[in-house]
Amino acid sequence: MNPRNDNIIDLASAQRSSRKRVVQTLFERHAEALRLFLRGRSVAPEEIDDLLQELFTRLMDAHRLEEKMADSTGSSRSYLLTMANGLMVDRWRKEQVRNAHADAVRNVEQGHTDELSPERIVAAQMELEAIKAVILDMPLNWRVALLLQRMRNMSYEDIALHMGVQVKQVDNYLVRALRRLRKARRRIEAAGEQSC
Amino acid sequence: MLKNLREIMGGGAEHALHRLWSDQLTEPEAAAIQARAAGDPKYRDDLDGLLAVFDSIKGLEGDAGVEEIIRDHQRLLHKRRSRVRVTLGMAAGLLFAVSATLTFFSISRGPDDGHLQKYFTRIGELRTIELDDGSVVTLNTGGQLVVDYSGPMRRILLERGEAYFMVAEAPDRPFAVDLGLRSVTAIGTEFNVRKDPQHYEVAVVEGAVSIGEFADAAAQHRLEAGWVAEVDVQRNELKAFRPDSMDRYTGWRNGMVSFSREPLYQVIQELNRYTRKKILIEDAAVMDLSVYIIVNIHEIDAALDGLEGMLPIEITRHYDRIVITGSTGD
Numbered sequence: 001m002n003p004r005n006d007n008i009i010d011l012a013s014a015q016r017s018s019r020k021r022v023v024q025t026l027f028e029r030h031a032e033a034l035r036l037f038l039r040g041r042s043v044a045p046e047e048i049d050d051l052l053q054e055l056f057t058r059l060m061d062a063h064r065l066e067e068k069m070a071d072s073t074g075s076s077r078s079y080l081l082t083m084a085n086g087l088m089v090d091r092w093r094k095e096q097v098r099n100a101h102a103d104a105v106r107n108v109e110q111g112h113t114d115e116l117s118p119e120r121i122v123a124a125q126m127e128l129e130a131i132k133a134v135i136l137d138m139p140l141n142w143r144v145a146l147l148l149q150r151m152r153n154m155s156y157e158d159i160a161l162h163m164g165v166q167v168k169q170v171d172n173y174l175v176r177a178l179r180r181l182r183k184a185r186r187r188i189e190a191a192g193e194q195s196c
Numbered sequence: 197m198l199k200n201l202r203e204i205m206g207g208g209a210e211h212a213l214h215r216l217w218s219d220q221l222t223e224p225e226a227a228a229i230q231a232r233a234a235g236d237p238k239y240r241d242d243l244d245g246l247l248a249v250f251d252s253i254k255g256l257e258g259d260a261g262v263e264e265i266i267r268d269h270q271r272l273l274h275k276r277r278s279r280v281r282v283t284l285g286m287a288a289g290l291l292f293a294v295s296a297t298l299t300f301f302s303i304s305r306g307p308d309d310g311h312l313q314k315y316f317t318r319i320g321e322l323r324t325i326e327l328d329d330g331s332v333v334t335l336n337t338g339g340q341l342v343v344d345y346s347g348p349m350r351r352i353l354l355e356r357g358e359a360y361f362m363v364a365e366a367p368d369r370p371f372a373v374d375l376g377l378r379s380v381t382a383i384g385t386e387f388n389v390r391k392d393p394q395h396y397e398v399a400v401v402e403g404a405v406s407i408g409e410f411a412d413a414a415a416q417h418r419l420e421a422g423w424v425a426e427v428d429v430q431r432n433e434l435k436a437f438r439p440d441s442m443d444r445y446t447g448w449r450n451g452m453v454s455f456s457r458e459p460l461y462q463v464i465q466e467l468n469r470y471t472r473k474k475i476l477i478e479d480a481a482v483m484d485l486s487v488y489i490i491v492n493i494h495e496i497d498a499a500l501d502g503l504e505g506m507l508p509i510e511i512t513r514h515y516d517r518i519v520i521t522g523s524t525g526d
Binding site for chain 2: 033036037039040041042075077078081082085086088089092093124127128131132135136140143144146147148149150151152155156157158161163171174175178179181182185188189
């Protein structure tokens, strides 16, 4: 075998094993937080192991994970919870689609709706635009707090530090921003569905 | 906290989502979210839907408009800070150099704040931090500090809480702790600093420190080992005294807090710093009972049992708080 190829393989597996250590550390460090979070997300005890396994796989494949962990502005805890949430949201969406199209897809091959069809991509794009519009329409402090949490994975304490306000104030901004999103949700979903 | 539980049980799904990402999420809160979602399909749908929207926001990463909001905010923040600086400077009627120190940390915070290291402790947590120069800081419960070693001075901003400093000697690089309105500069030493909203406290264990006033750069107070200085923030008054023992200022590092003949309400106030489940005295008659006790801060429950044994009080533990009342007689 070509020795150069061997090197490449070694490097890849070395990266893989170092990534595994990062993910394991992440799991260990935030085991308690993750457990509480899943509880609050109403995950049934028998599903937890399954879900954690999937989360592990996702993190092993996550783009620029080490870079994100090394970034001192973000909290690894917040990142982990966001990944766990993403997983559950995916499951929930599939279920929604399955329920909504239960009749329509009766004749269609099972699993069809899980695929990323061009229509689904456009729908997601429209939805994202609608979300953006809602965020841009929020008072400055609300949207800054929300975006720092989402885009920078910052903890509430860090957002407070960053914005120069009390943590209580950050709680206040976030709850208001989220309430606005909750109320706009039907509109956001409609934007996605329209394009289907 | 009771307020959070109430909001989860009675408020919109946004409260639950907000708590889910909080570092302070508690077991009862998680259980309450789960219970409400299980019993209320509309709420469950609301929460799932909101979490999905919340997740989708991630998709805006790299979006020029969104990145601009974050950047713009940074600029705005800087403008607001400089305005605050001017007002403060005028209020003090003095020196802009003075207020420049005040905003020193906040202004340099931003995307380029890589040289600042931030440290936190949670309620009940102690943390020992070894700094690059060999100095060692121990941060007490619920504390927050920022370290800036990038300049000619070694600077620490104690944002809140209590910290014990063992300063490594470096004569040409002063070691200063900023408290907001005062700063403490070490002169090769060990000292404890506590910052409460209305009250600063500096206790010198070894060597000496100099306490500077931001409103008056010339006013420097030298404090020697064995002395404690207290600053009343509102009145901007400093008084110094020599306590019988320094245990009170150093003991916490080993997890011990001692009280000698102090009123119960003060003891409880102190214990409340170390526990998330708050202790309340609901009986004025027992507030001033004199207490002599040494408490292990990791075992507040045991300390309460001890208090109950030696004082005419009764302790009732609720799921979210602990209440002290006068004993009804055995």
